[in-house]
Amino acid sequence: MTDPNRSILLTISRDEVPIGEVRAFTVDSLSIVISHLSNKVWGAVENLCSHDNGALGDGKLRRGDIVCPRHGASFDCITGKVKSLPAVKSVAFFEASEDDTGQVHISRSSGASNGNQ
Ligand code: FES
Structure with missing residues (x-):
């Protein structure tokens, strides 16, 4: 349900x-x-790796994490939390939800970080 x-x-x-x-x-x-993990499960984070500004959108999903294509840091694709080096700071995240018509809405999360853990 959309808030x-x-x-x-x-x-x-x-x-x-x-x-x-x-x-x-x-x-x-x-x-x-925007990451599409499975049926109706979505994630959205900023497209800027906290290590050295790599484009996470050019990366790949691996077990729920986005892997940066530049040096291999990974981030939880829903929460933006950093999961592996060389990045040490998380990235901002957004709420992502699919409605019953197949539209996926991205909105600011009340818990979105500014990139700090
Ligand atoms: S820029 Fe993403 S790991 Fe270095």
Whole structure:
């Protein structure tokens, strides 16, 4: 169920990101990586690796983590928490949910970090 009080930043169709893949989308000046983990399970984090600004949207999903294509750091694709070196700081995350029509809504999370753990 969509919370009417939250601010939706971006809406995509579920078909835009196949299960098991990630895609980067830009809204205003914000680049967001959307991950499709499994049926109706989505994640969204900022598209900027905290190690050295790699584009996480060019990375791959591995067991629920996004692996940075530059030096291999990984981040939880839902919470943005750093999971492996060389990154040591988490990345900001967003709420991602699919409605009954197959639209995926990305919104700011009340718990979104600014990249710090
Ligand atoms: S820029 Fe992502 S691991 Fe180095």
